[in-house]
Amino acid sequence: MMTAAFSFQVSATDGAARRGRLVTAHGAIDTPAFMPVGTAATVKAMLPETVASTGAQIILANTYHLMLRPGAERVAKFGGVRKFMNWPGPLLTDSGGYQVMSLAKLRKMTEDGVTFQSHIDGSRHHLTPERSIQIQHQLDATITMAFDECTPFPAEKNAVAESMRMSMRWAKRSKDAYIARPGYGLFGIVQGGIHENLRAESAGALCDIGFDGYAIGGLAVGEGQDLMFATLDHTMAHMPAASPRYLMGVGKPLDIVGAVQRGCDMFDCVLPTRSGRTAQAFTRLGTLNLRNARHADDPRPLDETVDCPASRNYSRAYYHHLFRCDEVLGLMLLSWHNVAFYQQVMKELRDAIAAQSLDAYARTFAADQAGGEAADDGA
Numbered sequence: 001m002m003t004a005a006f007s008f009q010v011s012a013t014d015g016a017a018r019r020g021r022l023v024t025a026h027g028a029i030d031t032p033a034f035m036p037v038g039t040a041a042t043v044k045a046m047l048p049e050t051v052a053s054t055g056a057q058i059i060l061a062n063t064y065h066l067m068l069r070p071g072a073e074r075v076a077k078f079g080g081v082r083k084f085m086n087w088p089g090p091l092l093t094d095s096g097g098y099q100v101m102s103l104a105k106l107r108k109m110t111e112d113g114v115t116f117q118s119h120i121d122g123s124r125h126h127l128t129p130e131r132s133i134q135i136q137h138q139l140d141a142t143i144t145m146a147f148d149e150c151t152p153f154p155a156e157k158n159a160v161a162e163s164m165r166m167s168m169r170w171a172k173r174s175k176d177a178y179i180a181r182p183g184y185g186l187f188g189i190v191q192g193g194i195h196e197n198l199r200a201e202s203a204g205a206l207c208d209i210g211f212d213g214y215a216i217g218g219l220a221v222g223e224g225q226d227l228m229f230a231t232l233d234h235t236m237a238h239m240p241a242a243s244p245r246y247l248m249g250v251g252k253p254l255d256i257v258g259a260v261q262r263g264c265d266m267f268d269c270v271l272p273t274r275s276g277r278t279a280q281a282f283t284r285l286g287t288l289n290l291r292n293a294r295h296a297d298d299p300r301p302l303d304e305t306v307d308c309p310a311s312r313n314y315s316r317a318y319y320h321h322l323f324r325c326d327e328v329l330g331l332m333l334l335s336w337h338n339v340a341f342y343q344q345v346m347k348e349l350r351d352a353i354a355a356q357s358l359d360a361y362a363r364t365f366a367a368d369q370a371g372g373e374a375a376d377d378g379a
Contacts, residue, residue, distance in 0.1 A: 003182040006212055008244045012354045014015060016236060016263040019353040022244050024142045025183020026082065026090040031244065031265040032349050034342045035092060036058045036272065041075070041085040044103075045274045045328075045335040048087045054308060054336070055343035058090040058142070060268045063135050064099035067125070068118050072138040078142020080289070092268075093141035094248070095132045095174075095189075098150040098217075109149070110165065129173035137179055145215065146174035148189045153221045160193040167191045168205040175209050183366045185212030187246060193218060194227050196234040203238035214239055215246040225255060232262045239263070253345055254369060255283060257362050260349050272342050276335030277369065279323040283341065288316070290334070294322040308340035 003025045012019040022029040036043045038363050039062045042050050061081050078084040082091050100114050107116045113128030132147040148167035151160050173187050178186045188206035194200030219228045245264035247259050254268050281288040283303040298316040310333040322330030352361035
């Protein structure tokens, strides 16, 4: 059987927003799309079948964590992450660059790559663009990310420029090391902080190298929503219209809606499952802190607008009880609900783009998030 080619097609637009379809060797992805994060070959507290039931078509796994344990070679023996964890759909792996900077100990960065000590056991490792691409190949990533440095915020412009230009040299080495296969893709990552000219330079360098998709990195690192949106506004003009655009590490529901309005196609974030483990529910009317006493006798479900058993079939009082008793079922159910809520929002965004009603949808969504009963919940 022939493997589908890696391709992206836009089917509808509304302003800068696009509705599209990304076809890969492991299945199609309707965009705008949200990718649940499966850091260590597991979306925390969720079965792969449960993740799929929410409408998620692609998940993300982490090169840094999987290279440390159980090891890329071991995962490769099992046929890659997808087979190892029983996830049948597409998989994106990040390059490990962000985690090396944020988690690893005693980092030493040179033009060649980064030497670091594991945050788990102190073991010493050396990660280069070539090694990152090799690991992602062993993990059988449907979408591989170029190795880069995620520039910290804030940083002096000269330091941002130096970091970005090294990432562009690493992007070229990543492309050279990548083994192309039908239905698989390699994404480059635009860096440059909040500086318009550096973002334009970075996007131009990546386009000259040539990638199957283009990501925007270095945002959602503390700059705030206004600066993030301003950076997207001037970055998108330099992003290829014919390729998927991936905003890395974003984010909160209102961040995603605003980024979709600006032309982003793909997103990932740990928030749905991390919040699910800390009693925070995302709902149509904002967030709920289910540990709060006000929920102890509340018979209402979390959110009847979400087509998910965890959203509709369990009372807020029951969730409150589970979290107050530290029962593992609470975090399992709430992670399920939160991921389903995110997928519901993505479906509504795709439908709104197709109906040419995205701005109206965004206004209503923002008003609901800010003005509903959950807004004063204290979450």
